[in-house]
Amino acid sequence: MLIPIKAWNEGYDPCSSSSQNPVTPLPIELLQDVEVLEEYISRLTLLGWTSRQQFEETWMCLLSVLCNTSTNDNSNEEINEMYTCASIAVKGITSLLMQTLYHPTPGKGNTSNLLHVSRDTPIICGRISIKKLRDVQLFIEARYNKSLYVSDRNVKINSLFDDRNLEKHLKTYSVGQLSIKYFLIAVGILENVDQKCFAYEIWNNREETLQKFGLDITSCLHFLQDFYTQLLQFQKISSLALLHEIVCSILTLSDLFNDKIQFNWMMDLFLDLLKVHAVEDELLHQYLIIGVCKSAAVLNPELEVYEIIKKYLVQFLKSSFVPSKIACLHGFLYILEGCKLNNISIGGISEELQLILPCAVEYIQMNLNNLARNAHQSQQHTQLIWSVAFYIIENVEEVHIESSFIENVLSGAISCLSETKKRITEYKCIMKGLQRLIVLKKNLMMKIGKQVVKLSMDGLKNENPLIAILSLQMLFTYMYTECAEHVESRDQQTSPENLVQTIEKFSALFERIKKGYSFEVEIICFLLPQVLDDFFTPADILTKVICEFLSTQQPHQRLLSKVIFHLFQSAIRQNQLTLLQDWVVFSLPNFTQNFSYPMATWCLTCFFISASCNKWLTSLFPYIQTRMQRYEYEDREMLCVAGSDFYKNLSTEKQKQTFRENFKIVRDLPEMPFNDLLSSL
Secondary structure, X not given: OOOOHHHHHOOOOHHHOOOOOOOOOOOHHHHOOHHHHHHHHHHHHHHOOOOHHHHHHHHHHHHHHHHOOOOOOOOHXXXXXXXXXXXXXHHHHHHHXXXXXXXXXXXXXXXXXXXXXXXXXXXXXXXXXXHHHHXXXXXXXXXXXXXXXXXXXXXXXXXXXXXXXXXXXXXXXXXXXXXXXXXXXXXXXXXOOOOOOHHHHXXXXXXXXXXXXXXXXXXXXXXXXXXXXXXXXXXXXXXXXXXXXXHHHHHHHHHHOOOXXXXXXXXXXXXXXXXXXXXXXXXXXXXXXXXXXHHHHHHOOOHHHHHHHHHHHHHHHOOOOHHHHHHHHHHHHHHHHHHHHHOOOOOOOOHHHHHHHHHHHHHHHHHHOOHHHHOOOOXXXXXXXHHHHHHHHHHOOHHHOOOXXXXXXXXXXXXXXXXXXOOHHHHHHHHHHHHHHHHHXXXXXXXXXXXXXHHHHHHOOOOOHHHHHHHHHHHHHHHHHHOHHHHHOOOOOOOHHHHHHHHHHHHHHHHHHHHOOHHHHHHHHHHHHHHHHHHOOHHHHHHHHHHHHHOOOOOOHHHHHHHHHHHHHHHHHOOOHHHHHHHHXXXXXXXXXXXXXXXXXXXXXXXXXXXXXXXXXXXXXXXXXXXXXXXOHHHHHHHHHHHHHHHHOOOOHHHHHXXXXXXXXXXXXXXXXXXXXXXXX
């Protein structure tokens, strides 16, 4: 499958090769054909490789093309074709080596995922409320992403606890794939690392994987370092395309570096290129600026180097070429993380960060007002602005930031989320950023709490299921953070005012149940039993839930019946059986007079079983759920069995009398099963 069509047409016969590898490399003569080489690299990138032998043979195959760059006694046309082949070979070698980042099986992109370590600090689930929030968030993410509604990967959602950078929505490779903390571990700068640290676990897993498959990436990198160094002498290279490809290759392969010397080499080389290469070539400079920022973040060089980097950042941020601005934003993120990890100033920020931070803050402030107008120009640029802004707020103390910065960012975020026309990727980025701030920066929650709640409740009314589900995540994040003490201490009494406010928030959920798609309702109804149990006693919320269940506008009673069941069982566990029986008995007229006989039969059976202490009877509830709108013999029989059990367990004679009287009123209605029920008591 790796062999290009043109190679077959040229008469290539893999059987003639002496290699024992089932996927044999192509001979150098064929690979010097640009069309053959391009198709070969394309297939290699798509399909990957399956063994160490295939990796090494492909490496040698591409290396032979790359090293064949002698220009002696060749025409200009031949030289151009030679450089074109070399550029393609560089791209192929880079792709080949980067495929070792796949885990658990290097080279197999179809069955493995690229390693990714986020720059963001993982949210620690030390408190009960955060653990509960994590369970809720992960369930929403998993259930939504598996739903039939999600046909496009761009509409998938990530939970607050998802280990991805804010701007990263796809699983493909991108700048920022690995964090600075990962590199500090890989090159041995960061010592005495907690072995439970996520970055360490990823690095350790990768080392074990490389050893298991016998892949010597270090030797490959050393060879390329020497080869690129020789090739990048300007008197030896006259092809801009090859120069661009080599610089891009170095930047990409820096994710595989495992030695400080390699980062030193990249920084020195890129700084030299920034000095001597034409400033008009912004295609090249975008890679150079990311490379020097990345190297500086790892190496933490002298302040003079940061001053040089700042000069270039300021220069390219003023460019009209959007990729240059994007490169600078990536550079900010690398440097911000590096300064955070390398900071030794107690209670303050490092000199390096003092130098770079104002530049980042100024650019974000300047662009916040223009985001809505310029969003259509570059989605990536917009997301990176939010990523830098949220990272600064999250990781730099407020006293070290310009006073209006946080307020402007938060108001800008709220404004973007409130727009009628939603830009989905930006919306997801901002929502996750705000949720992180709510959990990690409690003082900010006081400033934006009301706005966040309003946004969430408005979002639950949105016709777009994605917006509604993201709003659901935000609402739960706020509630579990704001009411953490109540969630963790069930004995703590809730004030009437807080109770009313909490019920109001849940009213938005019940409204969504009435109007949402089935898969949304399934998600909400699955979560409601646990969430209601976390925030209310059964007595506080019973009336609300029963009213929603009995509502004539309720199209999802089957799903809501499960909420009723769990709520009733929770009341029984909390010794509130008498209260529960009162609710059921006095609600009987709503069933007997307002529903058709099949629906009345099903609803009453659900209620009687839900309020039962009989384990054998309650175990039938999942089956009873499936009998909605059915009116066969077994349905009438189950009503009698469940009703009789409920009646026998009523706590007072008054309850029993009320029970009988309610059914006597309607016992003679045609086709109603209530006469049989009374006979079974």
